[in-house]
Amino acid sequence: MMGEIRAEHASIAELVPSLPRRLLVAGGAGFIGSAFVRLCLEQADPPAVTVLDKLTYAGNLANLAEVAEHPRYRFVRGDICDRALADRLAGEVDCIVNFAAESHVDRSILDPDAFIQTDVYGTYSLLEAARKHQHQRFLQVSTDEVYGDVEEPQLSVEGDPLRPRSPYSASKAGAEMQCLAYHATYGLPVVVTRGSNTYGPYQYPEKIVPLFTTQALDRLPLPVYGDGGAVRDYLYVDDHARGIATVLARGEAGQAYNLGQGGQLIDGMKVAETVLRLTDRPASLIQYVSDRPGHDRRYALDSRRAAELGWGPELDFDAGMELTVAWYRRRRDWWEPIKSGEFAEFYRRNYHPVAGAAAPG
Ligand code: NAD
Ligand code: TYD
Numbered sequence: 001m002m003g004e005i006r007a008e009h010a011s012i013a014e015l016v017p018s019l020p021r022r023l024l025v026a027g028g029a030g031f032i033g034s035a036f037v038r039l040c041l042e043q044a045d046p047p048a049v050t051v052l053d054k055l056t057y058a059g060n061l062a063n064l065a066e067v068a069e070h071p072r073y074r075f076v077r078g079d080i081c082d083r084a085l086a087d088r089l090a091g092e093v094d095c096i097v098n099f100a101a102e103s104h105v106d107r108s109i110l111d112p113d114a115f116i117q118t119d120v121y122g123t124y125s126l127l128e129a130a131r132k133h134q135h136q137r138f139l140q141v142s143t144d145e146v147y148g149d150v151e152e153p154q155l156s157v158e159g160d161p162l163r164p165r166s167p168y169s170a171s172k173a174g175a176e177m178q179c180l181a182y183h184a185t186y187g188l189p190v191v192v193t194r195g196s197n198t199y200g201p202y203q204y205p206e207k208i209v210p211l212f213t214t215q216a217l218d219r220l221p222l223p224v225y226g227d228g229g230a231v232r233d234y235l236y237v238d239d240h241a242r243g244i245a246t247v248l249a250r251g252e253a254g255q256a257y258n259l260g261q262g263g264q265l266i267d268g269m270k271v272a273e274t275v276l277r278l279t280d281r282p283a284s285l286i287q288y289v290s291d292r293p294g295h296d297r298r299y300a301l302d303s304r305r306a307a308e309l310g311w312g313p314e315l316d317f318d319a320g321m322e323l324t325v326a327w328y329r330r331r332r333d334w335w336e337p338i339k340s341g342e343f344a345e346f347y348r349r350n351y352h353p354v355a356g357a358a359a360p361g
Pocket of ligand 1: 026027028029030031032033052053054055056057058059060078079080081098099100101102103104118122141142143144172194195196197198199204
């Protein structure tokens, strides 16, 4: 079948019996967290899932509408930095899976403060709660951006030094180093995942794939940073969510696991061209904008350690993009209210067209 790149991996159904039975999913109303929650709860005999989410601009209960009535689901609105709340909820579960974060690099460049609060202090708050209640697992959802810019042809492996270069990636590196320190110091059974750039349904339209897709559908400019040559390893969201479940079920405490699509490194121009092809829009929509300060030129992961646990992505970039663009085409009801609100102000602050730079074609 087109797009299916690896058939042998553990399905969620196979993993569920090995998952802790009561999960606190912090940040579960966001993009990847909600995919993880939906994936868990659509299984037979799933773990009980409590979502703790502050519902920042990026959190959205519509992402969890499919599971809202599920008997093993509960939603609590709150801040992971609230130590008393974290402690109370941790006392009711066996494990925390921490997705909660400020997650967008460009916003971290404009306003780093919330990144330090949530990503660093908030993770500490959850770790303390997990330690007190002697949890059987703590999974920290981290990112490949902690490795920083990676020279060609190198692939990052888990033992590589962390060299984060944006306020976002530095906050995430700080968070995961605390997690690994809690394992070394207190024996907390922590595992860390370092996922690559993720895309798919329900992603807030500030990251490149949903931004370009929604812009193209509306016949608006696709803002390409610099020369459009920075490359990323794009992973479909369900593959990422299943990778997190695999590491939660099978990972070794104290270890980090890369989760990358592998094989295809895609640059910004290729994302733009793919979106334009799938939406049937002209290349003249491409607009060059001034580059992101400190823009990492390349991320690339070696995910063999996760493969040894029985994980591999199912979809390649073309297959994942077809599903994604089809979803955004269908779900204007989900993204139109977002783009007309807070997002419009962020867009004005963040993007600066380069005078005289012509769009291709
Ligand atoms: P997202 O921005 O869509 O969701 C983040 C969620 O966390 C939102 O629901 C938000 O309301 C919640 N949140 C933020 N601050 C909070 C706080 N103080 N207390 C409680 N909840 C809070 O992010 P995402 O793309 O789903 O990313 C999830 C995790 O995965 C993040 O930790 C991110 O660093 C990591 N990650 C993301 C990618 C990617 O490409 N999106 C790749 C690798 C790793
Ligand atoms: P992004 O989706 O923000 O993820 P990250 O910076 O966390 O990797 O950006 C992915 C790539 O796309 C990155 O090289 C920057 C580029 N990009 C653009 O060219 N234009 C945009 O509007 C955005 C958001 C990103």
